[in-house]
Amino acid sequence: MASTAVGKSVTRVDAVAKVTGQAKYTGDFMFRDMLVGKVLRSPYAHAIVKNIDVSQARALPGVEGVLTYKDVPRNKFPTAGHPYSLDPAHGDKADRTILTDKARFVGDAIAAVIARDELTAAEALKLIKVEYEVLEPLLTPEAAMREGAPLIHEDCPGNILSASGYAIGDVDEAFKEADYIFEDELETSIVQHCQLENHISCAYVDSDGRIVIITSTQIPHIVRRIVGQALGIPWGRIRVIKPYVGGGFGSKQDVCTEPLAAAMTLAVGGRPVKLELSREECMIATRTRHAFKFKIKTGVSRDGRLIGMHIKAISNTGAYASHGHSIAMAGGSKFRILYPMKALKYEPFTVYTNLPVAGAMRGYGSPQITFAVESHLDNIASKLNIDPIEFRLKNLVKEGYVDPLNGNAVRSCGIRECIARGKELIKWDEKKARYKNQTGSRRRGLGMACFSYGSGTYPVGLEIGGARIVLNQDGSVQLQVGATEIGQGSDTVFAQMVAEVLGIPVDMVHVLSTQDTDISPFDTGAYASRQTYITGMAVARAAAEVKEKILDFAWGMTDIPAHALDIKDANIVYKHSGEVVMPLAEVALHTYYDTVFAKPITSDTSNNARVNAFVFGVTFAEVEVDLKTGRIEVLEIYNVHDSGRIINRQLAAAQVHGGVGMGIGYALSEQLLFDEKTGQPLNNNLLDYKLPTIMDIPAIGVDFVETFEPTSPFGCKALGEPPIIPVAPAIRNAVFDATGVAFDRLPMNPQRVFEKFKEAGLI
Amino acid sequence: MASTAVGKSVTRVDAVAKVTGQAKYTGDFMFRDMLVGKVLRSPYAHAIVKNIDVSQARALPGVEGVLTYKDVPRNKFPTAGHPYSLDPAHGDKADRTILTDKARFVGDAIAAVIARDELTAAEALKLIKVEYEVLEPLLTPEAAMREGAPLIHEDCPGNILSASGYAIGDVDEAFKEADYIFEDELETSIVQHCQLENHISCAYVDSDGRIVIITSTQIPHIVRRIVGQALGIPWGRIRVIKPYVGGGFGSKQDVCTEPLAAAMTLAVGGRPVKLELSREECMIATRTRHAFKFKIKTGVSRDGRLIGMHIKAISNTGAYASHGHSIAMAGGSKFRILYPMKALKYEPFTVYTNLPVAGAMRGYGSPQITFAVESHLDNIASKLNIDPIEFRLKNLVKEGYVDPLNGNAVRSCGIRECIARGKELIKWDEKKARYKNQTGSRRRGLGMACFSYGSGTYPVGLEIGGARIVLNQDGSVQLQVGATEIGQGSDTVFAQMVAEVLGIPVDMVHVLSTQDTDISPFDTGAYASRQTYITGMAVARAAAEVKEKILDFAWGMTDIPAHALDIKDANIVYKHSGEVVMPLAEVALHTYYDTVFAKPITSDTSNNARVNAFVFGVTFAEVEVDLKTGRIEVLEIYNVHDSGRIINRQLAAAQVHGGVGMGIGYALSEQLLFDEKTGQPLNNNLLDYKLPTIMDIPAIGVDFVETFEPTSPFGCKALGEPPIIPVAPAIRNAVFDATGVAFDRLPMNPQRVFEKFKEAGLI
Incomplete structure (x- = not known):
């Protein structure tokens, strides 16, 4: 063609x-008589609201409304941006109310004020008196799963949202066949999307009594449905308008502000109310990326073939389900196509804790599991003294493979060509040889990591x-x-x-x-x-x-x-x-x-759509590690993707640039921190939260291996999320290559590098 | 059903x-940095622009642009709100440019200013110096058609826009068969729509270079096409948005402000420009209703049957064609179904004059010809000493009749039932008897008039x-x-x-x-x-x-x-x-x-749609005339319509109320006046232009005869324009009944009543 x-x-x-x-964004919409909404957030990670006195707030001139859980519908609703399911068993967990009488994290929405301006609203918040009964905060999955721990949600025993997983073949039998068994434990941290435009929505009641919500969202039609569920009204009585949006990365694939904005306008006779979160609120009160802990056990044959793998995972979903266990399941499902093996067992636990709510974020579980598996594979390759690329090439999927669990088929597969291209771009062999016997305090290393991912959610989700x-x-x-x-x-x-x-x-x-x-x-x-x-x-x-x-x-x-x-x-x-x-x-x-x-x-x-298409790709990274300071510098980084036919190379490259930048932050600096005793956020602002800046990002190399995906009219496949997926493990593997230190936790920030290097006797 | x-x-x-x-109207749209456009209008009815100096206007601080005919595209375009025709012969006359170097009426657009605010724009207009060569103003059709008159449009000899008409049968032969011949001359005046919301549009250039026009219009898709024609750009590069609209009555079935608004935004780099006409501008620089002069000759048989009719009409279209001859043709076509006769000849002339542009207005030619014919019929009935209702009943159309010229068929017809209902409502027989031998200076009279009309424009226009x-x-x-x-x-x-x-x-x-x-x-x-x-x-x-x-x-x-x-x-x-x-x-x-x-x-x-449906109806009016003062008071008025099945009786009644009110103004008070020598408008404001107020309107009686029109899925037919059509002749016939004075001209305002009564010896 x-x-x-x-x-x-x-x-x-x-x-x-x-x-x-x-371009007009939600914040650019101005209405006559528009009011401002603000939220009173819990200062405690786990507490019951014994009493609220809003009388002083209500009396403040300029305050048009004050809402507590008593004033809004108490319908429990899910917030995840998934299509509604006709099968109740397949639906998202409905564990949220518009306002709550039980705080489940620091920042949970206890009350709300609607006032004529920002300052009055802020002033009124201070006048609300809340009496709390403070409960034990459960700040780690281990604490939450502990026998006898208090329940964060009454209907969820053990605070375990879900523990469903899958198994292909019999992993224990497979281990018996294996010549070697390797085990690792790896861990990722909570990070935040930090999209440019904060969460904001503006709601009013139209003249025919319908609620109109202008909102910065990725999912307007889903917002309509969920607001309907939250308010208990027919969905057709809600109209959602999505203007230009300044980024989402998954945090706007969730319904964070809209039900409350709708409740606010209903409380003031339908006048327009704008509910705009500050950056500080966004970072704790919208969504975060799930932190995972993995235990991986792998059986390998003498000739380097993967025989079986057993992955146990604990996913920290925070105070409410949001996308919940879907993240753990999606990550576990999308990764497995990459290295087909006889037996694979995946046992994920998604656990409630008294931390901010984790939800969808670019990669949706894949960056976590890919960090774990791709680090683990390099550990094995090192132990077996095989080149990590050779090791992978022995095990990578080929065209024609069909996922035994969901029936999705690999109809196009350029992963080998991606690796070859990346190897060439970074001059792998030449540099590997050159860096073989480094001495001195600045050492260079090369690393790579692969990934597989899907295009959409079929057959799990409606497409x-x-x-x-x-x-x-x-x-x-x-x-x-x-x-x-x-x-x-x-x-x-x-x-x-x-x-x-x-x-x-x-x-x-x-x-x-x-x-x-x-x-x-x-x-x-x-x-x-x-x-x-x-x-x-x-x-x-x-x-x-x-x-x-x-x-x-x-x-x-x-x-x-x-x-x-x-x-x-x-x-x-x-x-x-x-x-x-x-x-x-x-x-x-x-x-x-x-x-x-x-x-x-x-x-x-x-x-x-009743099809799906697997995408593949690889990151190659070269780092220089200063053993004295622990500074890790990414010198060169290349992402090579098989996303099928590329519709627009410039835009595709831009997606990769963004994803790689995000991956570098995930690898080296970003982490949302909380006080270990109280769960108070410590760095929910862009000064203390170390998002990489342009100074931290090297020139990013991008290339594509253009396969043709037959299920797509244009031969194209997914590209949006993938660029972030393999970045952190590639950098981690490069650091491993440079120093011999096998990092098992993200981010590899100065403090953690210092600890590890000290442990390894490098410092 | x-x-x-x-x-x-x-x-x-x-x-x-x-x-x-x-509800948001065009004037409610506010944009950052919005500019204001204003138009410099010709003070002469007919003049050539010899020279324009805009340098002082351009130098005024706050002025962003000044336009003359030299600065805008000179494409000639039509303005009538008709569907585009693939057949050039069927298209509307393209005689307009965005700005002109030849003024053709007082108010013609010579230049335009774009400024940061209203006052600066008004100030700048005063600084534009125009040197005119003043030509003879042609202020009546007779003057315009005079041998040797100057040409208003160079390509239109004799200033006659069109003279096409029609003939059914041979009217001269028919007159030979007739027992009686009657002749009348009747005349209507120029009136204006006076819709609540003035003409306004707002234009800007979108980020992809397309022109967006928010405008108070009845015809957004036609505006798009005509702006494209005016600017000479592909129509898809124009986007027209119609918000809520505060009335049109046909004046917004024309493209009055949009091409200039588009030219204005193009002149200022795409910034938003609002072009809002004042009431004074609207009344002369948008559209008016065509004034008509009729000569009617009718042959009648001894038993009261209409044998043949010959109507000559002169329609004054003003300075530009706009809907032009369509008005004369539509009026002449829609009326003729009412009284089928052996021979009917219609000879209309549509003539350019140096007066404001006439265009579409509620009824589209029908109020004019219906006034003439229905007055003429009462004159005949009086001369034959037949009851005017009986006379009509002898001649009215019946279901099954097919228009011999356009093939439209009468598939539903309730006109006889409408008359019976109206007669009953106004107590015709009882009052007729009571008022038979009135003496004294206050006399009452009863009148009625019928009409026929179409539902849409098929087969003339695309539907x-x-x-x-x-x-x-x-x-x-x-x-x-x-x-x-x-x-x-x-x-x-x-x-x-x-x-x-x-x-x-x-x-x-x-x-x-x-x-x-x-x-x-x-x-x-x-x-x-x-x-x-x-x-x-x-x-x-x-x-x-x-x-x-x-x-x-x-x-x-x-x-x-x-x-x-x-x-x-x-x-x-x-x-x-x-x-x-x-x-x-x-x-x-x-x-x-x-x-x-x-x-x-x-x-x-x-x-x-490839069908049309005829609608019918009648006005019955009772008036009291004070012979001493010439005051005509409408005591009772009833409109009864056959508009097929009525979808919403309340809204239908509202349409009738509006139409009857408008008809009373048309009958008794409204007329746009011009200086007979210069063509200067004399009453283009709502103080001096005598629109009826609530004090002039009696309680209006409304009823419907619900026939079922088989070509409509719901049995319905037209109702929007019809209510105005028969009002003026019904009042005129009532005055005739009360006083014996046969008015031949609208409006029957105090001055004209005084003249006629004096002539008749009543005063």
């Missing part, structure tokens, strides 16, 4: 809007994508999708797809970059790296339907059969020769104005 | 939004309606239409139609009350009383498609065949028994979330 638009580095369709400030296309009189089109542009570039990619199918230039595709649940086609939103693949199918089908209607109309106008026609450069052409028959605009004009046959062409298409 | 929603007096869907002020319906998870729906709610209540009626077809309560239909050409279904807009009938067909089809999809989905869920199912009160029921099978919401939920069959239900339907 000679491509005209797909595969080109088209400029983002929202580039100008964003650099000129024309509906929707697109509507309208053909204008001049042959240009509008495209509406229900999937959300949140900075990742999906709207641009969709425009390219439509242009490709319709044979028109990309600038003739006008994308509506915002969603409105009243009119946008249904789509569950931006998550699971699903959009280019899943929503792309709906976009392709809608465009194909429009093309078919155009050619059919042209047939009527010309008597040339539709199957002999095509569209090229916005002209109707003979398919066999490319000779121009007439401009597309002429057909378009007739679809509007032919007195007999006029019927403007649109397509309103929904696609229920 | 047992109706559940259609036929009920449902409260307007926008009632609360409008009374609470939540496309569009509707999109989206089914929500709770069984409620959103409805989007391309047709525009401008105060007439169409959105409410559409909601009722959807509720009726789908078997759900009206409050489960959420109507999107504003249009956006990027996403709203294509529909040409609000005019020709077309919406309930034409757009209603699209709404019915879309709803039927949604229902079919729902029942089909329910079939899949239940194994009960779709044809055995129905929807009632938002439940799926057995059609034969009404027994509830399951809630509609359950089916709706499965359309979203069934893991295999999910496919959210929508319909995006376009309907190209």
Whole structure:
């Protein structure tokens, strides 16, 4: 297929809007008489509200409303941004209420104030008197799982949200066959998304009594449903509008502010209320990444083949379920395709603690398990004295493999080529040789790590994508999708797809970059790296339907059969020769104005995808470690991805840049810290939380191995989340290579490096 | 059909939004850095711009741009709100440019200023120096048609825009057969719409270079096309948004401000510019109603049958064509079905003059010709000494009649029942007897007049309606239409139609009350009383498609065949028994979330209507005339309409109230006046222009004769414009009845009454 638009580095369709400030974000919406909402948060990690006195707050001039758990519906609702399930057993845990009478973490929402301005609201918060009965805070999974520990949620014995896992083959039998057994324990920390735009929503009641919520979300259609569940009202009485969004990374694949914002406007007669969280609130009161502890035991044959693996995992989900056990399950499922082995047993526990709520975050469990497994594999390779790449190549999946548990098949697989490319880019062999016998206090090392991931959630989740296309009189089109542009570039990619199918230039595709649940086609939103693949199918089908209607109309106008026609450069052409028959605009004009046959062409298409596509990739990293100071510097880093065909290389590279940067932070510096006794957050701000800056990020090398995925109309697969997944283990393995110190915990920040180096006698 | 929603007096869907002020009109849109546009208007009715010096205006601080005809595209474009025609011969006259170098009426747009605020803009206008060569103003059709008169438009010889008419049979032959011949000359005046909200639009350039125009219009999709023609750019590069609109009456079925607003934003780098006309500007620089002069000659048989009629008409279209000759033709065509006769010849001339531009206004030519014909018929009845009602009844059309020229058929006709009802309401016979021999200076009289009209414009115009319906998870729906709610209540009626077809309560239909050409279904807009009938067909089809999809989905869920199912009160029921099978919401939920069959239900339907339906009706009026003062008081007035089945009686009555009020103004007080030498407007403001107030309007009686129109899915026909049509002649005939004075001109204002009464010796 000679491509005209797909595969080109088209400029983002929202580039100008964003650099000129024309793009309107939730905070840019201003309404007459708009009120400000603020939340009173628990200072205790675990406490029962014995009494609340809001009388002084209510009396403060300028305060329009004060809410406690007594004033809002007490329906329990789930918050995870998953499609609703008709099967109650498959639904997300409903453990949240809009406001609570039991604080489960420092920052839990106890009460709320609605006032005429920010200062009055802040003042009123101080006037609310709460009497707490303080309970023992359970700040680690171990503490929470301890026999006799208090229950964080009354209906959850042992504070274990779920312990379901899976097994392929019999791992104990496999271990018997193995020549070697290796065991490791590895651990990751709590980090936060730190997306540019904080959580914000604005709600009001429309004149027909419906609640309208403008919100910075990845999942407008899911927000609608969950607000309906929280308030106990029909979902059609809620309208959710998603304007431009300044990033999410999964933290906006959850319903954090919207139910409370809706309750606030209902409390003040429908006046608009804006609920904007500060950065400090965002970092503890939205979502975090689950910290995991892994125990891995692996059997290996003499010739370096993986025979069996047993992974035990404990996932710390914090005070409420949110995405809960899905994270542990998704990570455990998406990784396993990479190294098919005879037996694999995965035993994850997801445990409630009195810490901020963990939820979806870029990679959704995969960065955690990939850190563990890919570090573990390097440990084994080192012990077996095999080159870590050779070790992996012996075990990597091949095209045609079918996951024995969910039936997803590997129909395209470029992982070997990715490794070869990365090896070349970083000059692996040459540097390996050069760094063989380093002395001195600054030592260099090379590391790499692989990953596998999916494109969307099938068959676990429903994968509906929707697109509507309208053909204008001049042959240009509008495209509406229900999937959300949140900075990742999906709207641009969709425009390219439509242009490709319709044979028109990309600038003739006008994308509506915002969603409105009243009119946008249904789509569950931006998550699971699903959009280019899943929503792309709906976009392709809608465009194909429009093309078919155009050619059919042209047939009527010309008597040339539709199957002999095509569209090229916005002209109707003979398919066999490319000779121009007439401009597309002429057909378009007739679809509007032919007195007999006029019927403007649109397509309103929904696609229920029943497939998934595995993606693969690798990070290669070179580090220099200063043994005296413990400083780890990433000198070079390369990500090479098999994401199928790349629709827009520039945007794809940008995704990789972002993911690698995030991965470097995950590897070396980021961690949300809490007082070990009280659970008080210690660094929930961007000064103390060590997000890497541009000074910490080397030039990032990006490359793609373009396979063609047959289940995708354009051959493409997922790319959004993957870039972060293999970064931390690659850096960890490079440090291991440089120093011989096998780090087992993230982040490898100065304090931990110091401890480990001291332990290893390097300092 | 047992109706559940259609036929009920449902409260307007926008009632609360409008009374609470939540409804957002164009003037409510505020943008950062918004500029204000203002227009320099010609003080001369006919003049050539020899020179313009804008240097001082440009130098004024706060002025961002000054435009003359040299700075804007000079493309000639039409302004009439008609669908574009593929046949150039059928297109509207393109005689307008955005700014002109030849003033053709007092108020013509010579230059424009864009400034940071209103005052600066007004100041800048004063600094523009224009040197004019003043030409002879042609202020009457007679002056314009005079041999050797200067040409208002160089390409239009004799200043006659068009003189096409029609003939049925041979009128001269018919006159030979007639027993009597009667002749009359009658005349109407220029009036103005005076809708509540002045003309206003706001334009800016979007980040992808497209022009966005928010505008108070009846015809957003047509505005898009005409702005494209005016600027000479592809129509898809323009986006038109229609918010809530405060009335139009046809003056917003024309493109008055939008091309200039677009040119203004282009002149200031795409910054938002608001162009809001004052009432004084609106009254002369938007559109007016065409003044007509008629000469009618009619042949009648001894037994009171109309044998033939010859109507000559001169229509004064003012300085530019706008809807031009369409008005004369439409009036002449829609009236003729009422009294089928052997021969009818219609010879209209539409003539340019140096007066404000006449365009579409409620009734579109029909109030004028109906005034003439219905007055003429009463003159004849009086001369023949026949009761005017009896005279009409002898000649009125019957069901089954087919218009010999356009093939439109009378498939429903309640005119006789309308007359009977009106006669009864006003107590015609009783009062006629009572007022037979009045003496004294205050005399009462009864009059009536009939009309016929169409529903839409078929076969003259294209009649496309569009509707999109989206089914929500709770069984409620959103409805989007391309047709525009401008105060007439169409959105409410559409909601009722959807509720009726789908078997759900009206409050489960959420109507999107504003249009956006990027996403709203294509529909040409609000005019020709077309919406309930034409757009209603699209709404019915879309709803039927949604229902079919729902029942089909329910079939899949239940194994009960779709044809055995129905929807009632938002439940799926057995059609034969009404027994509830399951809630509609359950089916709706499965359309979203069934893991295999999910496919959210929508319909995006376009309907190209190839039918028309005649509507009929009558006004009965009782007046008291004070012979001493010339005061005419309307004591009682009744409109009875055959508009087919009435969808919402309360809203229908409101339409009639508005139309009758407007008709009373047209009859008794309204007229735009101009200096006879210079063409300067004399009363272009709401103080001097005598719009009737509540003090001038009696209690208005409304009734409907509900026929069932078979071409309409709900049996309905047009009602929007008709109520005004027969009002003025009914009042005129009542005055004739009371005084014996046969008024031949509108309005019958004090000055004219005085003259006529003096002439008749009454004063």
